[in-house]
Amino acid sequence: MNNYTTKKVFVAACIGMCFFGISMITLGSVLPMLTFKLGLNHLEAGGLVAFLPIGLLAGSLIFGPIVDRFGYKTLMLVSCLVVLFGLEGIALFRSIPLLRLSILGIGLGGGILNGETNALVSDLSDDREKGARLSLLGAFYGIGALGIPTLLSILYGHYPFETILQGIGIIMLAGIVYCMTTAFPPPKQPQGFPVMQGLKLLKEKSLVIFSFILFFQSGVEGVCNNWTALYLQQVTLIPDSQALMSLTCMVTGLTVARLILTVVFKKIKMEKVLFFSLFIVFAGFGILTFSSGFVQVATAMVLVGAGLASTFPVIFSIIGSSYASLSGTAFSIVLVVALVGQTLLNSLMGILSQLYGIGTYPFMMMISVIIMALLFKRSLNINFKK
Numbered sequence: 091m092n093n094y095t096t097k098k099v100f101v102a103a104c105i106g107m108c109f110f111g112i113s114m115i116t117l118g119s120v121l122p123m124l125t126f127k128l129g130l131n132h133l134e135a136g137g138l139v140a141f142l143p144i145g146l147l148a149g150s151l152i153f154g155p156i157v158d159r160f161g162y163k164t165l166m167l168v169s170c171l172v173v174l175f176g177l178e179g180i181a182l183f184r185s186i187p188l189l190r191l192s193i194l195g196i197g198l199g200g201g202i203l204n205g206e207t208n209a210l211v212s213d214l215s216d217d218r219e220k221g222a223r224l225s226l227l228g229a230f231y232g233i234g235a236l237g238i239p240t241l242l243s244i245l246y247g248h249y250p251f252e253t254i255l256q257g258i259g260i261i262m263l264a265g266i267v268y269c270m271t272t273a274f275p276p277p278k279q280p281q282g283f284p285v286m287q288g289l290k291l292l293k294e295k296s297l298v299i300f301s302f303i304l305f306f307q308s309g310v311e312g313v314c315n316n317w318t319a320l321y322l323q324q325v326t327l328i329p330d331s332q333a334l335m336s337l338t339c340m341v342t343g344l345t346v347a348r349l350i351l352t353v354v355f356k357k358i359k360m361e362k363v364l365f366f367s368l369f370i371v372f373a374g375f376g377i378l379t380f381s382s383g384f385v386q387v388a389t390a391m392v393l394v395g396a397g398l399a400s401t402f403p404v405i406f407s408i409i410g411s412s413y414a415s416l417s418g419t420a421f422s423i424v425l426v427v428a429l430v431g432q433t434l435l436n437s438l439m440g441i442l443s444q445l446y447g448i449g450t451y452p453f454m455m456m457i458s459v460i461i462m463a464l465l466f467k468r469s470l471n472i473n474f475k476k
Contacts, residue, residue, distance in 0.1 A: 111234025145197020154422025212410025232345025343395030
């Protein structure tokens with residue numbers, strides 16, 4: 091008999107989500123220092139970065155059927171350890187192949203943790219509290235993501251980045267010990283891998299639409315992370331330091347909004363919150379288009395981050411309720427599509443900036459937001475017909 095405590099398991103999920111936030115931000119935060127330390131050129135540095143999305147995609151693809159078959163605990167412990175070892179590998183290794191393996195591991199563990207923690211919290215929660223809990227879980231991504239650059243900015247003048255990463259590793263190890271001593275829910279499909287049932291999910295119209303909503307959501311987030319600073323430097327002409335600070339404003343807006351949403355989702359229907367959130371994102375990019383100083387830029391990016399905060403919790407909540415017996419596999423499908431969207435929209439942004447200039451960035455983002463709203467409206471129509 092598996093006796094688990096919901097609150098303890100939720101804390102373990104939040105620890106896993108923190109690890110995911112750390113995995114997404116660490117490489118970008120230490121890449122300039124790592125490049126200087128090893129004397130890498132831009133091509134070599136870019137080659138290292140390329141291994142992170144490969145790992146993320148692989149982790150997102152494999153986690154679903156595994157947790158449905160074997161449960162959450164073992165895979166969570168393994169993925170947390172893989173992220174930890176990858177982080178320490180960046181701190182200790184000087185060999186390019188070993189660094190590639192470390193970065194691949196960070197991406198693999200992060201991809202697993204992102205999907206697994208969301209599926210776990212969805213399974214722990216009833217329909218009434220699912221959205222609020224998923225939103226609170228998502229806030230811990232922001233805590234992990236903000237923690238690395240904050241600690242580096244505070245401590246880097248006093249300690250080498252390798253020492254800082256090793257110290258962060260000790261804190262992460264304490265989180266792993268907590269997860270190790272916590273009982274988790276039993277597997278939902280203990281009799282075998284739900285391959286045929288998983289394939290049938292691909293024929294579900296609503297799941298396909300949800301997948302493409304996250305295709306654009308993930309694409310917008312990825313393009314924001316990769317292109318905002320360049321847009322601000324070339325179009326708004328604000329200093330580089332302020333351009334980079336705008337990304338922190340976006341993550342801060344997202345994190346704070348997810349904390350607020352834990353209360354909002356208990357009082358307002360999720361679909362109304364999502365439509366309003368998409369309007370906020372659209373408004374944020376609209377303000378960015380006409381921004382000429384840091385205050386306007388910061389305001390725009392806080393709105394963008396705050397507006398993007400609700401999409402994943404809302405969509406995951408609906409998917410978790412609609413496909414409860416195969417939630418891991420369903421989450422795996424939509425997250426793979428989301429990562430493909432991030433890759434393709436980043437590539438499209440590169441093509442548009444080459445053909446028409448970087449000024450196309452906010453307009454492409456606003457069009458993506460409109461498509462998300464239309465897709466979500468379509469998904470609601472399908473569910474109501476059911």
